[in-house]
Amino acid sequence: MAEGSRPQLRSFVEVAPGSHFPIQNLPFGVFRRRGSPEPPRPAVAIGDFALDLAAVSDAGLFHGPLLSASPCFRQETLNMFLGMGRPAWKEARATLQKILSADEPVLRDNEALKKKCLVPMSDTEMLLPIMVGDYTDFFCSVHHARNCGFIFRGPQTPVNPNWFQLPIGYHGRASSVIVSGTDIIRPKGQGHPTGDSRPYFGPSKKLDFELEMAAIVGPGNELGKPIDINDAEEHIFGLMIMNDWSARDIQAWETIPLGPFLGKSFSTTVSPWIVTMDALKPFTCEAPKQEPEPLPYLAEKNHVNYDIPLEVWIKPKEQSEPSMVAKSNFKHLYWTLTQQLAHHTVNGCNLRPGDMFATGTLSGPVWNNHFKYHHKNTNLEVTVHEPESLGCLLELTWNGQKEISVGNSTRKFLEDGDEVILTACCKGEGYNVGFGTCTGKVLPALP
Amino acid sequence: MAEGSRPQLRSFVEVAPGSHFPIQNLPFGVFRRRGSPEPPRPAVAIGDFALDLAAVSDAGLFHGPLLSASPCFRQETLNMFLGMGRPAWKEARATLQKILSADEPVLRDNEALKKKCLVPMSDTEMLLPIMVGDYTDFFCSVHHARNCGFIFRGPQTPVNPNWFQLPIGYHGRASSVIVSGTDIIRPKGQGHPTGDSRPYFGPSKKLDFELEMAAIVGPGNELGKPIDINDAEEHIFGLMIMNDWSARDIQAWETIPLGPFLGKSFSTTVSPWIVTMDALKPFTCEAPKQEPEPLPYLAEKNHVNYDIPLEVWIKPKEQSEPSMVAKSNFKHLYWTLTQQLAHHTVNGCNLRPGDMFATGTLSGPVWNNHFKYHHKNTNLEVTVHEPESLGCLLELTWNGQKEISVGNSTRKFLEDGDEVILTACCKGEGYNVGFGTCTGKVLPALP
Numbered sequence: 001m002a003e004g005s006r007p008q009l010r011s012f013v014e015v016a017p018g019s020h021f022p023i024q025n026l027p028f029g030v031f032r033r034r035g036s037p038e039p040p041r042p043a044v045a046i047g048d049f050a051l052d053l054a055a056v057s058d059a060g061l062f063h064g065p066l067l068s069a070s071p072c073f074r075q076e077t078l079n080m081f082l083g084m085g086r087p088a089w090k091e092a093r094a095t096l097q098k099i100l101s102a103d104e105p106v107l108r109d110n111e112a113l114k115k116k117c118l119v120p121m122s123d124t125e126m127l128l129p130i131m132v133g134d135y136t137d138f139f140c141s142v143h144h145a146r147n148c149g150f151i152f153r154g155p156q157t158p159v160n161p162n163w164f165q166l167p168i169g170y171h172g173r174a175s176s177v178i179v180s181g182t183d184i185i186r187p188k189g190q191g192h193p194t195g196d197s198r199p200y201f202g203p204s205k206k207l208d209f210e211l212e213m214a215a216i217v218g219p220g221n222e223l224g225k226p227i228d229i230n231d232a233e234e235h236i237f238g239l240m241i242m243n244d245w246s247a248r249d250i251q252a253w254e255t256i257p258l259g260p261f262l263g264k265s266f267s268t269t270v271s272p273w274i275v276t277m278d279a280l281k282p283f284t285c286e287a288p289k290q291e292p293e294p295l296p297y298l299a300e301k302n303h304v305n306y307d308i309p310l311e312v313w314i315k316p317k318e319q320s321e322p323s324m325v326a327k328s329n330f331k332h333l334y335w336t337l338t339q340q341l342a343h344h345t346v347n348g349c350n351l352r353p354g355d356m357f358a359t360g361t362l363s364g365p366v367w368n369n370h371f372k373y374h375h376k377n378t379n380l381e382v383t384v385h386e387p388e389s390l391g392c393l394l395e396l397t398w399n400g401q402k403e404i405s406v407g408n409s410t411r412k413f414l415e416d417g418d419e420v421i422l423t424a425c426c427k428g429e430g431y432n433v434g435f436g437t438c439t440g441k442v443l444p445a446l447p
Numbered sequence: 448m449a450e451g452s453r454p455q456l457r458s459f460v461e462v463a464p465g466s467h468f469p470i471q472n473l474p475f476g477v478f479r480r481r482g483s484p485e486p487p488r489p490a491v492a493i494g495d496f497a498l499d500l501a502a503v504s505d506a507g508l509f510h511g512p513l514l515s516a517s518p519c520f521r522q523e524t525l526n527m528f529l530g531m532g533r534p535a536w537k538e539a540r541a542t543l544q545k546i547l548s549a550d551e552p553v554l555r556d557n558e559a560l561k562k563k564c565l566v567p568m569s570d571t572e573m574l575l576p577i578m579v580g581d582y583t584d585f586f587c588s589v590h591h592a593r594n595c596g597f598i599f600r601g602p603q604t605p606v607n608p609n610w611f612q613l614p615i616g617y618h619g620r621a622s623s624v625i626v627s628g629t630d631i632i633r634p635k636g637q638g639h640p641t642g643d644s645r646p647y648f649g650p651s652k653k654l655d656f657e658l659e660m661a662a663i664v665g666p667g668n669e670l671g672k673p674i675d676i677n678d679a680e681e682h683i684f685g686l687m688i689m690n691d692w693s694a695r696d697i698q699a700w701e702t703i704p705l706g707p708f709l710g711k712s713f714s715t716t717v718s719p720w721i722v723t724m725d726a727l728k729p730f731t732c733e734a735p736k737q738e739p740e741p742l743p744y745l746a747e748k749n750h751v752n753y754d755i756p757l758e759v760w761i762k763p764k765e766q767s768e769p770s771m772v773a774k775s776n777f778k779h780l781y782w783t784l785t786q787q788l789a790h791h792t793v794n795g796c797n798l799r800p801g802d803m804f805a806t807g808t809l810s811g812p813v814w815n816n817h818f819k820y821h822h823k824n825t826n827l828e829v830t831v832h833e834p835e836s837l838g839c840l841l842e843l844t845w846n847g848q849k850e851i852s853v854g855n856s857t858r859k860f861l862e863d864g865d866e867v868i869l870t871a872c873c874k875g876e877g878y879n880v881g882f883g884t885c886t887g888k889v890l891p892a893l894p
Contacts, residue, residue: 133621133622134620134621134622139705149704152704160703160704161640162637162646162700162701162703165637165640165645165646166637166646166700166701168701168704168705168708169705169708170617170618170705170706170707170708171617171618171619171620171708171712172618173581173618173796174580174581174621175580175581175667175670175796175797175798175799175802176670176795176796176797178670185670185671185795187794187795188673188793188794188795189793189794190609190612190613190742193608193612198612198739198742199609199612199613199742201742201743201744220622223622223623223625223632223713223714224632224713224893225893226635226893247794250794253609253613254609254613254615255704255706256607256609257596257599257607257615257702257706258586258615258616258617258706258707259617259702259704259705259706259707260617260705260706261615261616261617261618262790262791262793262794262796263794265618265794265796266670266671266794266795266796267670267795292645295637295645295646295648296648297648343709344709346635346636346709347634347635347636347694347697347709347710347712347713348623348632348634348635348713348714348893349620349622349623349709349712349713350622350623351622352622355622446671446672446673446795
């Protein structure tokens with residue numbers, strides 16, 4: 001049985017049915033007790049609790065060879081632990097599954113220690129769990145690439161020929177990566193001029209979300225030494241949900257010839273919990289067949305994706321409940337995480353623990369109920385799929401050509417007060433491996 | 448008289464005529480004594496010495512209000528000092544000019560202390576002086592933009608209309624920023640396919656340098672709070688020389704639609720010394736007139752550049768001496784440093800101390816001795832200027848259409864064993880304010 005599945009395993013900590021965080025998951029994060037002056041500390045999620053790993057470490061419960069004397073859980077980020085690599089990750093997971101299991105008394109029967117170690121999530125403030133050295137954003141969903149290409153370049157060659165030869169990506173901004181729950185201030189910037197006028201300047205009129213996932217790098221590589229595709233897996237610790245907020249009007253005007261810049265760099269939100277690749281193993285599935293065949297440095301023995309259902313919800317300010325506007329799945333990713341990583345380093349570029357690389361918008365394939373849209377310049381038309389599988393408003397509303405329903409309201413792009421909630425959850429045999437949520441509320445632009 | 452000029456000031460430390468590092472300069476770096484197990488420490492350059500700021504601090508010579516009790520010079524990078532802002536920078540400069548001056552006995556007449564504080568540069572190993580949070584590369588020389596646009600897009604619209612409305616830039620890779628003297632391993636990657644063939648994969652065939660300068664950010668800004676253009680100056684500590692190594696074949700193939708990625712991320716070299724804006728003040732000059740007038744958020748009261756002559760030299764492996772292949776000047780920069788910084792933050796993007804933003808290749812304007820080149824697709828021709836003012840081989844050889852002389856050899860692109868040496872030096876009244884050199888040697892690709 002694949003490590004990490006163990007569907008029968010149960011914890012003495014009560015875990016509600018449907019919880020994202022049973023003992024099979026144990027995602028890593030960093031928290032602070034609400035109102036506490038203590039420095040932040042690493043944790044794993046179990047049910048409605050954060051298990052304080054500094055406290056577990058202080059109690060001497062990590063007695064494996066790699067972790068017993070390590071200060072990695074007394075740091076304010078996970079970076080040191082990430083850099084220790086899979087042997088340490090496996091040791092941590094084995095220890096934590098053991099001490100949390102229903103059969104193990106060491107924590108279960110020690111009320112004082114339980115009180116120290118298990119912090120109700122309602123008493124925690126979750127923080128960005130990593131210090132992000134560099135953040136790279138890929139563009140690896142073929143459905144998203146096709147739709148964007150159609151909208152911006154037209155239907156003749158919506159996807160540039162290089163797309164099928166390499167995982168296209170660009171460097172993102174690390175400083176503005178923020179944790180779920182942080183408000184987003186609507187950015188100002190220049191938008192495309194109309195005719196001979198000056199460019200528009202002001203609050204973005206086309207604020208969008210992007211449904212993505214981000215992989216977190218464990219051990220890095222030395223500058224000049226590429227990571228072989230078949231070793232790439234050892235360098236990936238886990239995944240987070242990510243909202244790559246985008247100002248489409250700013251992006252469209254600035255992007256030629258050097259790519260996205262201020263249209264993206266104002267904020268990128270990630271979920272507080274990193275779900276480990278070990279916990280995701282039971283949800284492995286075949287990755288899409290690649291045609292043409294990738295070049296040898298991108299050809300991998302183990303060409304897999306993960307079956308991770310994804311949802312996007314929007315809660316307008318004046319509505320009491322959020323409404324689902326899209327659902328997709330990680331498994332549609334054309335270029336796998338390991339291909340992204342091998343490509344990233346093939347030129348010798350060095351990765352460091354805590355680096356992040358994101359998938360790009362995770363749109364899904366054709367559904368029923370086709371829509372027809374016209375391309376504005378060519379008058380050619382394209383059939384678009386049931387929007388439910390599209391991962392951003394640019395695609396869902398075809399760059400503002402139509403509105404989508406959000407509860408009893410409609411949207412072309414995000415409005416002030418909108419809260420965007422991304423969620424992801426794998427369905428196992430009798431348990432989930434979930435990511436919690438990745439949320440952010442749009443505040444008005446500064447005056 | 449502008450602070451920092453004081454052309455009559457002399458140090459008791461012998462400074463050779465023509466030295467880049469007289470008492471008027473005092474650029475900041477970080478060094479380690481060769482072979483010493485001690486941690487790295489901050490320094491300023493004076494003549495052929497590094498003045499050890501940890502030792503100066505230990506001796507109690509920083510007695511101003513901001514620095515006397517600060518641990519900023521006991522750090523392994525300058526980031527803490529950068530974050531303290533201009534008042535601390537001015538206090539440090541005043542103290543250092545005083546204790547180094549010919550009239551001041553405190554250091555001059557204390558042999559033991561001098562020995563502790565003044566380390567011959569030949570005994571030092573210079574390190575990357577900052578921890579780079581984010582590195583942004585702008586594209587702000589109109590001459591470079593025109594030439595690249597001609598080569599890649601043709602002569603009709605070599606420069607995209609957005610270029611004259613905003614400083615175009617993109618995020619670079621922070622992890623692979625390295626200090627002068629570090630070897631460059633020729634990167635491998637995919638190059639453009641010819642016809643219906645598969646893309647080329649292997650060592651880059653078009654390895655290039657780019658002559659740039661990088662500004663170093665001091666105090667940052669909070670996420671969501673732009674920096675006003677007229678306050679931008681307070682956030683810039685100083686400048687370094689930068690070589691933005693580029694693999695033109697990799698870049699050309701990957702760049703659509705998201706911009707440069709692996710064609711740049713394999714290495715970016717900076718000079719070890721950061722020359723402060725205070726030391727550069729005497730070399731202020733008017734920046735080019737901008738037409739059209741910039742939008743209000745980019746319109747600045749003090750629209751200035753700096754008169755910094757720049758040179759590029761190449762030393763092929765088999766030659767004993769380097770040859771100059773280009774000279775240019777920082778003063779041609781179309782979008783100023785302060786405009787770059789204000790634009791970067793106008794969407795709320797946060798900067799942090801130690802962030803770097805580079806100018807893009809600093810090519811100069813028209814010279815005499817025109818060359819005529821044909822654009823490969825359109826058969827239109829363009830007049831190009833004496834290559835001496837062009838800041839990269841892409842322009843100097845017009846993407847490999849012609850060869851340039853390098854001593855008794857020729858080059859279209861860089862060959863293995865080539866050492867590229869960038870240098871920059873402002874000429875004052877009887878003194879220089881120089882940057883030293885920014886060097887790197889090309890090693891063959893890994894097998």
